[in-house]
Amino acid sequence: MSFKDLGLIKPLLKAIDAQGYDEPTFVQEKTIPLVLEKKDVVASAQTGTGKTAAFALPILQLLFDKQDASKRQKKIRALVVSPTRELASQINENFKNYGQFTNLRSAVIFGGTSIEPQIDILKKGVDILVATPGRLLDLHKQDYINLDYIDILVLDEADLMLDMGFIDDVKKIERLCPDEKQTLLFSATIPYKVEQLANTILKDPERIDVTPKASIANDISQVLYYVPKRNKIQLCLHLLRNTVKGNVLIFRRTKFGVTKLENRLLENGYKVDSIHGDKTQSDRQTALNKFKNGYVNILVATDVAARGIDIDELDTVMNFDLPNVPETYVHRIGRTGRAGNIGIAYSLCSADEKNYIKSIQEFIGVQIPVEAEHPFPLDPKAKPTVHKKKGSKHKKGRKGSGSKKKKKRWY
Numbered sequence: 500m501s502f503k504d505l506g507l508i509k510p511l512l513k514a515i516d517a518q519g520y521d522e523p524t525f526v527q528e529k530t531i532p533l534v535l536e537k538k539d540v541v542a543s544a545q546t547g548t549g550k551t552a553a554f555a556l557p558i559l560q561l562l563f564d565k566q567d568a569s570k571r572q573k574k575i576r577a578l579v580v581s582p583t584r585e586l587a588s589q590i591n592e593n594f595k596n597y598g599q600f601t602n603l604r605s606a607v608i609f610g611g612t613s614i615e616p617q618i619d620i621l622k623k624g625v626d627i628l629v630a631t632p633g634r635l636l637d638l639h640k641q642d643y644i645n646l647d648y649i650d651i652l653v654l655d656e657a658d659l660m661l662d663m664g665f666i667d668d669v670k671k672i673e674r675l676c677p678d679e680k681q682t683l684l685f686s687a688t689i690p691y692k693v694e695q696l697a698n699t700i701l702k703d704p705e706r707i708d709v710t711p712k713a714s715i716a717n718d719i720s721q722v723l724y725y726v727p728k729r730n731k732i733q734l735c736l737h738l739l740r741n742t743v744k745g746n747v748l749i750f751r752r753t754k755f756g757v758t759k760l761e762n763r764l765l766e767n768g769y770k771v772d773s774i775h776g777d778k779t780q781s782d783r784q785t786a787l788n789k790f791k792n793g794y795v796n797i798l799v800a801t802d803v804a805a806r807g808i809d810i811d812e813l814d815t816v817m818n819f820d821l822p823n824v825p826e827t828y829v830h831r832i833g834r835t836g837r838a839g840n841i842g843i844a845y846s847l848c849s850a851d852e853k854n855y856i857k858s859i860q861e862f863i864g865v866q867i868p869v870e871a872e873h874p875f876p877l878d879p880k881a882k883p884t885v886h887k888k889k890g891s892k893h894k895k896g897r898k899g900s901g902s903k904k905k906k907k908r909w910y
């Protein structure tokens with residue numbers, strides 16, 4: 500499924516391209532068509548799933564489609580209510596990014612900061628307003644905000660909003676908007692009180708559930724680097740020199756890969772040992788002890804050899820090769836960030852591993868933040884290395900065989 504398949508218009512597709520998104524996330528795939536059909540939606544999706552784009556993109560499209568008809572001065576037609584100023588600012592940033600090739604305007608207002616600049620922005624007219632509940636009601640009371648033209652209301656992080664005691668404010672805001680509107684409610688979880696709120700203010704909503712199959716502890720940060728396969732070792736050395744702090748467990752898929760990387764690291768003066776299936780149990784134990792006692796601060800391992808080993812105070816995990824099984828990713832990075840420590844998991848992804856990262860992200864239910872600022876970026880158009888099978892004369896799907904032609908994927 501592509502963003503184009505979801506029926507999004509060109510100015511939005513161009514902006515999505517500029518963001519470097521290849522495909523919609525699960526919540527985007529489910530939500531965007533429903534919002535475009537003007538349905539009310541309740542989605543259980545947490546931050547990290549791509550939920551902001553799931554409502555921002557179709558909202559921009561609906562407002563863009565309608566705007567030529569009305570030459571009137573800009574009126575607020577979409578309102579996003581968010582519990583915290585950080586979230587509200589982020590949402591507004593998203594609207595600005597996704598709407599950069601439209602002439603739609605968005606703004607954010609929140610409490611705890613000077614009201615005057617916010618009033619100035621509102622006076623100029625905005626199409627989309629992102630707001631925290633208190634400041635919104637305050638500015639509405641002072642007549643700087645007119646909610647009579649709202650077509651779409653979004654309640655984001657509804658569970659947090661209710662936990663923070665905003666229930667009455669939220670209900671009030673909803674009543675200030677016209678009855679005839681589309682309402683979207685997003686919440687990390689849907690406890691009873693959120694369900695009740697949804698039942699009172701949404702009309703026959705469609706439900707979307709993005710519960711991840713596996714969760715990663717909050718105290719593990721994840722970072723993803725896209726890098727050509729041939730530059731992985733250089734990037735690894737660059738990260739070890741400049742970014743990685745403390746001890747690091749590096750995973751490779753094969754014994755051969757482990758030895759190759761170990762040798763390169765030794766050549767570069769690092770204190771390193773390794774564990775893999777060709778080593779005796781006692782050699783593996785010695786390597787592990789050296790790592791645990793700090794005699795070496797880099798351990799390179801295969802998954803099988805590393806299974807079951809317990810290392811307290813592991814600062815960093817590096818996925819030099821991505822695992823082809825998503826569960827393995829969770830096991831690997833779960834070794835860091837233990838016992839209240841903050842851990843970091845770096846993943847290096849080459850063109851032929853893009854499908855692995857897609858499955859991993861679906862499995863953990865979040866998009867891993869990408870670090871694009873590094874010396875060996877992967878050209879998004881790069882083709883993976885193709886390994887031809889020896890002696891495979893019979894190709895599937897030849898012309899005239901009647902088989903359905905499959906769209907070729909480069910990754």
Ligand code: AMP
Pocket residue numbers: 519520521522523524527545546547548549550551552866868
């Ligand atoms: P959110 O859940 O809205 O906080 O989004 C989490 C992160 O995912 C943000 O950094 C977005 O830029 C990113 N993101 C959103 N949609 C996509 C997508 N389709 N592909 C890759 N990254 C995305």
